[in-house]
Amino acid sequence: MSISAVPPDDPARELLHVRPGDSDLVHLAIAGGIYTVLVGGDQTAGRYCLIEMRVPPGGGPPPHRHDFEEMFTVLDGAVEFTFRGEKVVARAGETVNIPANAPHFFRNSFDRPARLLCMCTPAGQDEYFRQVGDRVDAPDAAPPPLSAEEQDERRQRAARLAPDYRTDLITS
Template sequence: MTDNTAVLRPDDLSRKATIVHADDPGLMHLGVGAGTYTILISGEQSGGRYTLIDMYVPSGGPPPHRHDFEEMFYILEGELDVTFRGEAHRIGPGQSINIPANAPHVFRVASATPARFLCFCTPAGQEEFFKLAGEPLAGRTTPPTPPSPERMAELRNIILTNAARFHSEFLPP
């Protein structure tokens, strides 16, 4: 016979409910590549369990990569072409895709208009990587500054030097 009762830990009263709107003042907006990423809920707020990021990406996407955390996208506007383990998928508003930990993947904006989607990562930590490599911006749709060739080289070095620290690996195209 299996015991189906579980003992739950006591409520952690030091943790608070987090209610945010993507355009709330005080949220962190970061220019990463061509996109603007707004940290809605950080690992600090979730006890390290997850992070939630509002991504506004007019074009492009990251290079092929993989990481040891789960990642889910929920599309609000526009469309993404997501290649997961070599299989292409087009996802649009109202659709979600979960990328299992360690799986190779890449995404590109497929729509003529910017894509806006929520990125949920568990456990948290990806927002710290974006803070390291991103440019602080004024708002959720503020475009990043087009980087000079020197800044591109600097960013590439930051990303590649810190990828393992953030449990990520960039793959050949």
């Protein structure tokens, strides 16, 4: 009898098949764009999450770092990543991996929208986004108009919750 280093199959976990337009997808207005949680950590036993990001011109998060890996694949358009102070442009078909703990951010510095897939491992970023984002009806919805007070409240909430999700927002 051989002993396998691979654990036995867990029949309680099922195949996940996500389709565009699935009614149970969560669409969130965050950092000027719309983020759709395609696969959440609750569906992967916390191993990873997968998020589609639609980023308008000028959109993107502030500088930050976190204790998990983050990989982006650009599906449409282009995005400028700043990683440890160095800038790199990723275009459709290209992939960028951000190592855990490294300071970074991205910005759509171009004149057309960009669409990215973002995988985080382990999961958790999906839950953070659910806590700080505003729900919208569809991935192509416009972010809700927010007053200056509402924008400030979202920034304060993101900063307050960041440590709970192993994230450090860099303010200087």
